[in-house]
Amino acid sequence: MLSLELRQHGVTFLVCLFLAGTGWSVVNPALGKAIMDLFPAHERGMAMGIKQMGLTLGGIASALVLPHIAAALGWRAAIAACGLVVALPVPLTWRPLGRLDGEPAARPASVEREGTRASAWSWARRPAILTFFASGLFLGMVQAAVLSYLPLYTIEALGFDTIGAGLLVACSQAGGAVSRLVLGAASDRWLADRRSVWLALTGAVGASSFAAYAVWLVAAPLGAGTLAFAAGVGAYGWVGIFFVMSAAFASIVVGLLVGPAAFGLLLVRWDSYAVPWTTFAGLSALVTIATILVGPAIDRERR
Numbered sequence: 001m002l003s004l005e006l007r008q009h010g011v012t013f014l015v016c017l018f019l020a021g022t023g024w025s026v027v028n029p030a031l032g033k034a035i036m037d038l039f040p041a042h043e044r045g046m047a048m049g050i051k052q053m054g055l056t057l058g059g060i061a062s063a064l065v066l067p068h069i070a071a072a073l074g075w076r077a078a079i080a081a082c083g084l085v086v087a088l089p090v091p092l093t094w095r096p097l098g099r100l101d102g103e104p105a106a107r108p109a110s111v112e113r114e115g116t117r118a119s120a121w122s123w124a125r126r127p128a129i130l131t132f133f134a135s136g137l138f139l140g141m142v143q144a145a146v147l148s149y150l151p152l153y154t155i156e157a158l159g160f161d162t163i164g165a166g167l168l169v170a171c172s173q174a175g176g177a178v179s180r181l182v183l184g185a186a187s188d189r190w191l192a193d194r195r196s197v198w199l200a201l202t203g204a205v206g207a208s209s210f211a212a213y214a215v216w217l218v219a220a221p222l223g224a225g226t227l228a229f230a231a232g233v234g235a236y237g238w239v240g241i242f243f244v245m246s247a248a249f250a251s252i253v254v255g256l257l258v259g260p261a262a263f264g265l266l267l268v269r270w271d272s273y274a275v276p277w278t279t280f281a282g283l284s285a286l287v288t289i290a291t292i293l294v295g296p297a298i299d300r301e302r303r
Contacts, residue, residue, distance in 0.1 A: 020086075035047045047184070050181060050184070056173045056174070056176035056177035056180060056232070056236055057173070057177050058085075059147075059169070059170070059172075059173035059176070059177075060170045060173040060174055060177065062082070063166045063167070063169035063170035063173060064166060064167070064170050065081075066078045066081065066082070066166070067162050067163050067165075067166040068163070069081055070162075071162070071163075127294075128294040128297040128298060129298070131290050131293070131294045132245075132290075132291075132294055132298050133251040134251070134290070135199075135286075135287045135290050135291060136242060136251035136252045136255065137251045137252070137254055137255040137258075138255060138283040138284070138286060138287050139203075139238055139239075139242065139252065139255060139287055140251065140252035140253065140254065140255020140256045140258075140259060141255040141256075141258055141259030141262060141280070141283060142206060142210075142234070142235050142255075142259060142280050142283055142284055143235050143236060143239075143255070143256065143259065144255065144256040144257070144258075144259035144260050145259040145260050145262070145263040145276070145280055146172065146231060146232075146235040146236075146280075147235070147260075148259075148260040148263065148264075149260070149263050149264070149267070149276070150165075150168065150169060150172060150228065150231070151165040151166070151168075151169055153213070153273055154168045154169075154224075156273075157217060157273050158217060158218075158219045158224060159219060160219075160224075164221075167225070168224055168225060168228040169228070171224075171225045171226075171228035171229045171232065172228040172229065172231050172232035172235065172236070173232055173236070174229060174232060175228070175229035175230060175231065175232025175233040175236070175237070176232040176233065176235065176236025176237055177232075177236075178233075179202065179232070179233040179236070179237030180236065180237055180239060180240045183198050183201075183202065183237055183238075183240065183241055184240045184241065184244075186198065187241055187244070194295070194296070195241055195244060195245050195295075196245065196291050196292070196294075196295020196296065196298060197295070198241050199238055199241045199242060199245065199287075199291045199295065200287075200288045200291040200292050200295065202233060202234055202237045202238040202241070203234070203238070203284045203285065203287035203288035203291060204234075204284075204285075204288045205230060205233045205234040205237070206231070206233070206234020206235055206280075206281070206284035206287075207234070207281045207282070207284035207285040207288060208230070208234070208281075209227060209230040209231040209233075209234050209281075210231065210234070210277045210278075210280045210281035210284060211277070211278065211281040212227055213227070213231070213273070213277040213281075214273070214274045214275075214277035214278040214281060215274070234284055245298055262276075262279075263276045263279075263280065264276075266279055
């Protein structure tokens with residue numbers, strides 16, 4: 001009886017997560033499109049960085065606050081607190097954001113003509129675009145896997161308690177927040193016509209950080225926090241740059257779905273965190289290599 005009840009609660013919880021994900025899925029495409037319409041090219045990196053930084057700042061707050069709420073009042077109270085915070089922006093921002101509705105910024109006539117001539121599926125015949133979409137898939141996998149498994153790794157492999165795990169998650173989110181803002185501003189100011197360089201940089205940082213997780217058990221608080229911060233740069237810092245270069249949300253979303261499952265299957269199969277961390281370090285390294293190779297072609301299309 002207890003097992004049946006637990007399964008029923010599990011199904012209900014998964015349905016609720018599905019509905020929450022449905023609502024979340026429209027946020028990035030809508031806000032990303034708004035930024036591309038409202039800001040000129042030389043300001044989009046900073047604007048997208050600020051927008052994406054909101055997610056990681058929320059992650060910091062959640063990692064610091066929710067474990068305490070759950071410990072004191074139970075996990076249902078923590079989930080309810082999340083729901084309240086998610087609902088608040090709707091009444092607070094509906095009217096101010098409504099003033100931004102209108103015609104998007106005018107695009108050059110040459111761009112309009114090219115868009116008219118181009119086939120809706122022309123990208124499928126272009127290796128550079130396909131490679132870039134694959135990079136988005138891998139980056140989405142990395143982001144979701146780190147978000148899902150860093151807390152478990154911290155508790156099971158490093159021996160931290162839940163509060164300590166929350167602090168390390170906050171460190172990783174801080175790395176994402178800082179890097180999204182800094183890289184967005186840097187890509188506007190330097191190498192604005194080669195944003196792929198900044199994307200490759202985040203892949204390299206991610207590959208190095210995940211490789212360190214695979215090789216060393218860094219349990220000292222300062223070292224663990226520093227490594228988590230670097231992992232956050234690699235796992236989350238790329239998003240704003242990627243969206244400015246291409247609004248390829250679909251490949252990223254697939255990666256977000258596949259990443260945690262792939263990490264979990266590797267963990268169960270090998271009974272070691274070293275294998276999935278090594279695998280995801282390899283994915284980040286592939287993104288770095290692919291971006292260096294095809295990035296110039298993508299950058300030229302965005303000019």
